[in-house]
Amino acid sequence: MTRQSITLIGGGLVGALMAQLLAKRGFAVEVFEKRPDPRRFGFVGGRSINLALAERGLQALRTAGLADDVMERAVMMRGRMVHPLEGASGLQRYGVDDSEVIWSVSRGALNMLLLDAAEAAGVTLHFGQSLASADFDARRIALVDENGTQRHHDASVLIGADGAGSALRAAMDEYSPIGARVESLGHGYKELEIPPRAGAERFAIEPHALHIWPRGGYMCIALPNTEGSFTVTLFLPAHGPHPSFDTLPDSSAAAAFFREDFPDLLPQIPRFAEDYDSHPVGTLSTLYLDRWHIDGRALLIGDAAHAIVPFHGQGMNCGFEDTVVLADLLAESGRDTADAFAEFQRIRQPNANAIAAMALENYIEMRDSVADPYYLAKRELGARLAERAPKHFMARYRMVTFTHLPYAYAYERGRAQDQLLEQLLRGSTHANDVSLDAAIATLEATLPPLPKLRA
Known part of the structure; x- marks a missing residue:
């Protein structure tokens, strides 16, 4: 045949x-x-x-x-390494441990x-x-x-x-x-590079993380490469008032912007001017x-x-x-x-x-929410519920990234769980304000168990 x-x-x-x-x-x-x-x-x-x-x-x-x-x-990337404009950087894990990571390829x-x-x-x-x-x-x-x-x-x-x-x-x-x-996002992106260092420690920054510099309406991220470099991506509005790609037409204007908004990142990009001027603005x-x-x-x-x-x-x-x-x-x-x-x-x-x-x-979450106290409180309370009641609660990111549950299910279940977390927190920015036993009782009474996951 x-x-x-x-x-x-x-x-x-x-x-x-x-x-x-x-x-x-x-x-x-x-x-x-x-x-x-x-x-x-x-x-x-x-x-x-x-x-x-x-x-x-x-x-x-x-x-x-x-x-x-x-x-x-x-x-391997264990989580988001968040670099605020002020204060210390911190890792927000994607999953519960190193069995739940993503990979840069x-x-x-x-x-x-x-x-x-x-x-x-x-x-x-x-x-x-x-x-x-x-x-x-x-x-x-x-x-x-x-x-x-x-x-x-x-x-x-x-x-x-x-x-x-x-x-x-x-x-x-x-x-x-x-x-x-x-549907255009109205934002664009430009890629830059942190080169590898000489010597045994090739990576200039923590290699096992996706780095984020959240700045509200815009951000930079960096993903590691096997040879020790990082691909840095600047996401900005394409048009409009500063900062946008309209207002940063060349590396001179962009470098001044980076000195103000990404002061720890700019020194890591020695070919900043060449990268910025030669790489196109991508569309989203x-x-x-x-x-x-x-x-x-x-x-x-x-x-x-x-x-x-x-x-x-x-x-x-x-x-x-x-x-x-x-x-x-x-x-x-x-x-x-x-x-x-x-x-x-x-x-x-x-x-x-x-x-x-x-x-x-997730764009809004990455560029803004990862540094927001209320978001962090919801994230912490969700992690506690997932640990104590794993048959009823799993963070939406984990459902999307580490399971085979349909995206549509993860989306709807994530919305329901987010509403529950907001109900439990009542605007508080401290997860400790919520009784965990009472939260679990509310969770189990409100949402059905999660589907069984494929091994």
Whole structure:
């Protein structure tokens, strides 16, 4: 029996993993990627240099048999190291102990590892091939290379994993409107670098943490890299009064701003002027679609279907979770891709909408709330309830980051728990003001037990 053919547009993180998983399930897979092969020509940047890998993404990599290889290239982050403008820095753990951590991974290194794995599984990879058009009735696509040479390819089943600027999504929308809307955050970002130190201690600051300099309406963060450097990202309003990227047009203005607002960070960035002037301002938006597929002919996954802002560190993890769900559905459905695609959207769209909302909320938390006494009191009371009544309370961040509970469940349960914490605290900024026994009784009477977690 002839193997069913699937054509993937996009060979980035999600596309490469999707291709490998499908090939392992017996599909004949071809991938068309517009960029050159990063394994031969180097990784082309333009997006964040490193990413946060959490349990959902790790589980997808385990399914692909790649988790161990990836973990050899990752740096553990135990929590948020918060650097206030005044006062001492402090670590806010993500989980209960070192079994609940996230990992900083290089986008480029991970992409190349996934491409190698896809090729080893039998996937045919084509680089320097941009999607020019798609004829969904004839089930053919046109591709163009960097020289403008066009080729055609039969594509009975198309999967678009070509990111937030998806060419396949544009072609689908032109063929039959899919209800796309993009909501800009109004903030942008710029990447800088803390280089490694010479000598045995390569890391200039604590390596096992995601560092945050919260400043209310804006912030800096820093993620560690395996070679000892840190990728620093400045998040600011794109336009408007100071501070914004409008009011910081060059490194001279930006350095003066950093001396005032990030005085401990600026000396750690010796190439500040070069980094600031040469690196572009990135945009931050959330993508929503009414429809992710055209019957069984074409489907969008990952950022092509549901791009989100990066403040929960879940964009890649959500996309990787997509690949496992879709690979399983396609393997079970045989050649009935229409049902598989419809079921994929039914399962994943509510979860994509939920993580999009939580990512937006997390920006406010990271840039402001992490230094707010009331937030810290809620966090402390929540940690006590989780320790004493673990079957009824788990912090929303832990549900999202360290479990496989659906994002939509984590979102709704988190809202209910937050309302309960506010009810218990009654505006107090001291968790000790609340009787823990009474709080547990209220919790167990108010909210049902949490679902059993997968081992």
